[in-house]
Amino acid sequence: MVNMTINLILLFALILVALWTVMTIRLIRSIVGLALTSAILSVIMYRLHSPLAAVFELSVCSGLISVIFVTTVSFTQRISKEKLRIRRKERLLKFWYLPVILIATAVMLCQHLLTPQFTLPLLVPAQGLGVRDLLWSCRHLDLLGQVVMLLAGAFGVVILFKESRK
């Protein structure tokens, strides 16, 4: 029961931070929000007995990607306070329906989840093979797919960046 409560609190925090990430107007705050989302997700993964996935999420998504985003943001220019105020207002008018949809979905899900016959499979910790064994022993095709994806990425970088400089 305590475990379930902690998991639900973590999930709730995850959704709140993710919402803040997409709703905030400042890019740096968005990056911080994204890093926090990844960090909370890492904790959830660790609690679900997937330490390898948790470490990967924390180091790559929370660490490396945040560094790349901060580097990119350092090339941008700050906008004036007046413009910021207008954009914030426009944003709220444009996306007013997002919280409404979220609340409606949450209500619908809660109605279904609170029925006595429903069990939450999400709380079942990872069992069987570990991530490493699973990848190297059972998912050869996906690994091959990752290799092809890397090749496609390499061609993308060459065509879009190296060639455009020429």
Add this chain to the structure above:
Amino acid sequence: MLSLFILIPLLLLFILNLPVKFIRQGAFGLVGLLLSVQILAALLHSLFPWSAFPEILGSFFIFSLAVDNLTLVMLLTIGTVALVSLIVAASTIGQERLRFYFVNLLLICVIGMNAIVLVRDIFSLYVFIEIVSVSSFILIALERNKSAIEGTFKYLMLSAMATVFILSGIACFLLAAGDLSFVSIHSAFYDPAASFILKVAASLFLCGLFIKAGVAPFHGWVMDAYLASPASVSVLLAGVATKISGVYVLLRLFGSVFIVNAPLQNIILFAGAFSIVLGALAALTQDDLKRMLAYSSISQIGYIILALGCATPLAFAGAVFHFFNHAIFKSLLFVNAAALEKRFGSTDMNKLAGQGYKMPVTGITSLMGVLSTAGIPPLSGFWSKLIIILALFSSGRFVYAGIALLASVLTLAYFLVFQRRIFFCKSELQEPALENPGKISRALGFSEISLAIITVVTGAVFVFMPGNWIMPLKGIFW
């Protein structure tokens, strides 16, 4: 043996990038040969059942691949359209370096598409859908001009949304079935306890696939992507890439994974009919040929979706047949657009008006494509639409059958307007008013004639096809 459809193109990709000059110069020939072998393998499977041979690399790799009639039709379609796209690229992409990059990216796209039709696991399916998408993004942006980057950006953004939907759907499937193989997910549909999660999973997955397939109202990226792409990429995208990563997956899921219930059927039927009508009405108002063809694609995909919603074995066979026919006649029309663009430097129909009479081969082949798309007998498009409409009638969906029938008239209207404006009248204006007039190559003419012949022959020999090709497709349908 089946893994060779993935491993040989991958090996060729590495070979092409060796620092050997003559291999790079022969890249087009090597890839063309590979695609021709794929076409032959798919066509000759009934005479030489290669899929029965054991996996050569089976002891080294564990790949869960399988082949059935649907897979064979898809492998044939992929090989044919990719080969045509390669021929068009050889004639239309000027710079040597860009042509080489195109060949590499085409190979990556073919690897992705071949894998999509061979895998029987929903996560592997997702991985290879992403490979097709990523290679498509780069192909659209190949010329790196403003419209190409804009088209890529729109596709990238909507594709990212599709990815979120698909991944969330996969997570729900894993929760419900405990495994991601098609068989396990299909079995989970019989478990009432998993019903709610499976409904959520199927809805999320369908939203993602509708975006990938460009079904209305998720079609926002289609027009810009097709319009901004180089001619050869438009052929590949419209002919097969978006259809394999969107429509084929829908066919596979509806054919052998999902258990379709009445509410889901109604949603799919409505989406199909909406796509047909919206695409046809929007195509009527277009002045750019490629944009009109993009809207026409949305409309034709609607027919396939409508057949899926009907959810009978006959409708399923009609959907697969229309998939193949559409890939061929839409590729033909995009090759015609490429020929016009190459000759007159534009796809704007106001500029092209009355100029097409100078290109009789393009004019006649275009007429074949137009009539087939509109469903005029005895061309291939007529038979596939007839099967779909008959299936709708026999299942009591009279309104949807009527919509499909009336939309064919709309299709005929916008295509005849196009044909008349460009090919059936002479312009008073002189040709030099257009930019960069050039001559089309023999290879481009060969592609046009070959695709027109496939369209005509498929229609002409249809009477022999039901027993051998079309109806066995029903067997895939659960």
